[in-house]
Amino acid sequence: MATKVFMEALSPTMEEGRLVKWNKNEGDAVKSGDVLAEVETDKAIMELVARGDGILRKRFVGEGESKPVGQLVGVIAGADENIDALVAEGSGGGSAGGSGATPVASPKPPEAPVAKPTESAGGTSAPQAPVAAPHESNGGPVRSSPLARRMASERGVDLGRLQGSGPGGRIIKRDIESAAQSGGGASAAASAPAPRRAAGAGDYEDVALTQIRKTIAKRLAESIGPIPTFYLTADFDLTRVTEMRAAMAAMGDQFKVSVNDIVLKAVATALSQHPEVNAHWLGDRIRYHNRVHLGVAVATDDGLIVPVIFDADTKRMSEISQETRALAKRARERKLTPAEYTGSTFSVSNLGMFGIDQFTAIINPPEVGILAIGAARNEVVDVDGSYETRPRMKVTMSCDHRAVDGAVGAAFLQTLRRCIENPLMLVY
């Protein structure tokens, strides 16, 4: 029985994939689990694995070509099996042909992905599991052994980020062990502000509450609402930000950046150095995220919505700038998908454009902090005994005291000050 090779949804948000490289030629024998090709998704280059045994009889897609998820890209079959019908289907370039009555059924229905972009957020295998809750993981359904799932949850490894080495791409014990090893393990982020995550690290790390933290959480929540919030305000000098913007604008319109773009980039950079505020409060534990997904509050006619710039710390300022604008536009057009406004690890709200000097923002749970950005304004300041007019900006951080103590929030703002007052730090 022939096995169809589909363009699979290899990331939760993938709608099409570019076939970067075929690892098997037509006529090669393949076994279930063999890597047939490398596919570039919207996020990374992933492996497309065989879902059946036989000969790779036909490849319908050339290297470098992009195809939508669900498109037939190849056929695995016996050496002398008649695959004319499949070849017609694949060469026709039609859309997904996985479901319904097809001339040749796949040998193992649950293993043959028939995901269409609209039906499934897709993972490495069949759409069998519900899409994970946004705050749990950014991965879609993945095939994994029960033990692997248990170990992953204990060690804070996101299964969606792993490549399984078991049959059909199943994630098994050894995959978790190697991910945990290369990812720097469990204890790194808790102790000190880790500068940057190591490549291949898990997306987050859960740390159980210590006794003192439990007491702090309980006492403070009794005192002031379910989220005992406190506020830290800092006043930043924008002289160098202003100089930088002027210099970039002088190079041409395409290089223009806003103060907001620079602030977002600076916040993302500072967050990557302060996982202790890039966290989620989960009741019995605190989840410290190793990736920075920055929520950016956008006012729309319907109300407030917070689209997310994923992996903001790894993005260039120009990318952040374009993405922010695009997300804000889509938000106002009410075109955001849930995936675009869930999963943030920290948020920023800017009312500077409305002339607000300073305000406090309300934390977006389960996040533990939000930064309220005020307007840039000129102010007379004392500079070594003489008075000068300097551009300045106030920011106020709301902190969830259950997870973040005053000194911790202050340390984050210190780093942020360094980034904003010396924007060259953003390329450091």
Next chain:
Amino acid sequence: MPIITYRDALSQALREEMQRDDRVFLMGEEVAVYQGAYKVSKGLLQEFGEMRVVDTPITELGFAGVGVGAAMVGLRPIIEFMTWNFAVLALDQVLNAAAKLLYMSGGQYNIPIVFRGPNGAALQLSAQHSQSFESWLAHIPGLKVVTPGTPYDAKGLLKSAIRDDNPVCFLEGEMLYNTKGEVPEEEYTIPIGKADLKREGDACSIITNGKMVLVAMQAADQLAKDGIKVDVVDLRTVRPMDVEAIRMSVMKTNRAVVLEEGWELAGIGAQTVDYIQRDCFDMLDAPVIRVHQADVPMPYAKNLERAAKPDAAKTIAAVRKVMYLD
């Protein structure tokens, strides 16, 4: 410690228990004058006389029923079947009388009886004389089913079976009678319902019983040469099954191969796998694989018989598969 055969270990158990308790007697085809079809009862007639070592006609249902009746009035019979294949004729007494009377008499009659004899395939005995009955018997509430794989276990478990106040089916192996092992001279018994970890490793659990213990040990030896160390869990008793021992091993290794002599459907292995999925679901790194006899009547032809039986090579292949090596 003396090294003796499985046959002699059983013989010692019979002799010692008959010496210990004069209510114990042995009955079956050829057990007395001929000294047992497999010589397990050698010398017993001479030592204990014809009141306690009783030859019967070829009437399995009849002498099994006599045994049940004797147990009801206070004796402790040991009924030898020449093989469990012949015991099929006596199953009405085994499962409708022996297994049920304690329950149906409201606890008035317990039946302290042992049904024993060789079980499973030997060599080229063909379809009717090569069957494994442990799953049939283990299905019945009211029976205990014991399947020793070594001389040490055979002696200790037979003594426990004879002393048990309820019916015990004791399944030996024709191919095991000549195998040898250490058996202490001093008195010992092995509790019914306790498994034994015959080999210790961390890569995979092979869970098995009876004659297949030897197969599992061969497989374990071979795998060790490739650096794969496996647990061999010998259930020893299949009813009641030592669920805790299964759990302890699988929690450690995260993988299991279940090996049994009989057929697949509703086999002992099916129940074992059920316990594993219930108790160890979150600790499994691979689906559990079963190794068992092919789903056919046992062929007579030597090559086909070999192909139908579970063996070390099939067990090794299964272990490698659950370890994702092949």
